[in-house]
Amino acid sequence: MGDVHTDLVLERRKTMTSSTLTPPEQIASSTLDVRIHHVPRTRTLPSAAELGFGRIFTDHMFAMEYEEGRGWFDARILPYGPIPIDPGASCLHYGQAMFDGCKAFRSKQGRIQLFRGRRHAARLADGAPRLGMVAPSAETIYQAMTALVHFEKDWVPSEPGTALYLRPTLVGTEGFLGVRPSKKYLFFIILSPVGAYYKDGLKPVRIWVEKDLIRAAKGGLGAVKAGANYAASLFAATEAQKRGYAQVLWLDALEHRYCEEVGVMNLFVQFKDEIVTAPLGGTILAGVTRDSVITLLRDWGYKVSERRYAFDEIVEARKNGTLGEVFGTGTAAVISPVGEFGHEGGVLKTSDDAIGPLTQRLYSSLTAIQYGEAEDPYGWVEEVTGVA
Numbered sequence: 138m139g140d141v142h143t144d145l146v147l148e149r150r151k152t153m154t155s156s157t158l159t160p161p162e163q164i165a166s167s168t169l170d171v172r173i174h175h176v177p178r179t180r181t182l183p184s185a186a187e188l189g190f191g192r193i194f195t196d197h198m199f200a201m202e203y204e205e206g207r208g209w210f211d212a213r214i215l216p217y218g219p220i221p222i223d224p225g226a227s228c229l230h231y232g233q234a235m236f237d238g239c240k241a242f243r244s245k246q247g248r249i250q251l252f253r254g255r256r257h258a259a260r261l262a263d264g265a266p267r268l269g270m271v272a273p274s275a276e277t278i279y280q281a282m283t284a285l286v287h288f289e290k291d292w293v294p295s296e297p298g299t300a301l302y303l304r305p306t307l308v309g310t311e312g313f314l315g316v317r318p319s320k321k322y323l324f325f326i327i328l329s330p331v332g333a334y335y336k337d338g339l340k341p342v343r344i345w346v347e348k349d350l351i352r353a354a355k356g357g358l359g360a361v362k363a364g365a366n367y368a369a370s371l372f373a374a375t376e377a378q379k380r381g382y383a384q385v386l387w388l389d390a391l392e393h394r395y396c397e398e399v400g401v402m403n404l405f406v407q408f409k410d411e412i413v414t415a416p417l418g419g420t421i422l423a424g425v426t427r428d429s430v431i432t433l434l435r436d437w438g439y440k441v442s443e444r445r446y447a448f449d450e451i452v453e454a455r456k457n458g459t460l461g462e463v464f465g466t467g468t469a470a471v472i473s474p475v476g477e478f479g480h481e482g483g484v485l486k487t488s489d490d491a492i493g494p495l496t497q498r499l500y501s502s503l504t505a506i507q508y509g510e511a512e513d514p515y516g517w518v519e520e521v522t523g524v525a
């Protein structure tokens with residue numbers, strides 16, 4: 138059986154042809170005609186035990202291109218595989234590259250639901266200008282995400298804790314070595330079935346307090362999911378791992394005192410009856426999990442403060458017995474309890490390896506909403522039903 142080519146029209150508008158050029162915004166916001174190049178599956182779907190994080194990819198990917206003066210074009214679902222790229226492309230030389238990450242879950246009833254997909258799409262679209270990049274509209278990104286997930290729905294695993302991870306990515310592709318924003322972009326989405334982050338229940342992680350290296354400075358790229366931020370973090374993380382720590386606690390770039398994030402997660406610390414997380418001041422990535430956790434906590438009657446707090450405040454609270462639970466938040470792990478901070482002055486144990494009741498409640502409540510086991514009063518899950 139040969140490959141099958143079909144056309145999937147997501148909105149009721151005519152396919153754009155090169156003779157009917159439309160301003161980029163119009164193309165991006167009002168049409169998403171997806172050409173489909175289908176390949177029959179030749180592998181068996183992985184078992185839950187084989188799933189890690191981001192090692193296995195599904196059969197197909199989504200791609201579309203941008204050129205200045207032409208706008209976005211050639212939206213397509215095509216076989217997963219290498220992408221040809223000009224060796225002079227701006228993403229390879231000047232770091233015009235960013236991404237997002239979110240998950241689709243399979244409910245017990247077999248429904249496929251995307252968790253806060255529109256918010257993830259908007260974050261990618263909104264972040265692009267900071268890197269001098271042109272992104273498709275949030276609506277186009279969202280439509281592309283749901284179209285691809287629906288097309289690959291067999292790949293959404295069903296075992297508890299598993300999900301289909303979406304990685305929408307935007308890169309500059311113009312072959313030109315002059316230093317200015319690329320006039321060509323590629324937007325693509327790849328999908329990866331992922332396993333339960335904590336296979337045997339939540340487990341506290343050890344975090345190294347990084348005193349010298351920084352992740353993001355005010356006025357920099359910290360608020361954008363830029364690949365460059367990850368490159369900036371890898372050396373410190375590797376050094377921490379050599380010391381036996383899972384990740385680093387990033388402190389502010391100026392004074393190296395204030396807590397910002399843990400690895401690639403937002404950080405929450407409970408001081409007595411106040412739960413604190415760093416404010417979104419340009420150096421913090423506005424996590425969707427962070428926002429979800431703040432919403433749940435406030436609904437449960439907790440006082441949540443988005444304020445600066447020094448690592449010394451944690452040390453002090455530990456001394457006088459007012460330190461409560463400490464956890465990171467992010468799409469991959471959802472909630473990640475911090476059991477210990479290692480720093481030059483010694484080791485600070487936050488818990489005796491027991492998972493705090495608040496950490497557990499947040500994890501259980503968020504995942505229950507994601508898997509459709511609990512009511513979703515916030516409109517966070519959107520069922521992926523494909524095109525009628």
Ligand SMILES: *Cc1c(COP(=O)(O)O)cnc(C)c1O
Nearest residue numbers: 401402403422424425426467468
């Ligand atoms: C992606 C990311 C997070 C978590 O964001 P979510 O939307 O919750 O997944 C936190 N910090 C950094 C630096 C990130 O890149």
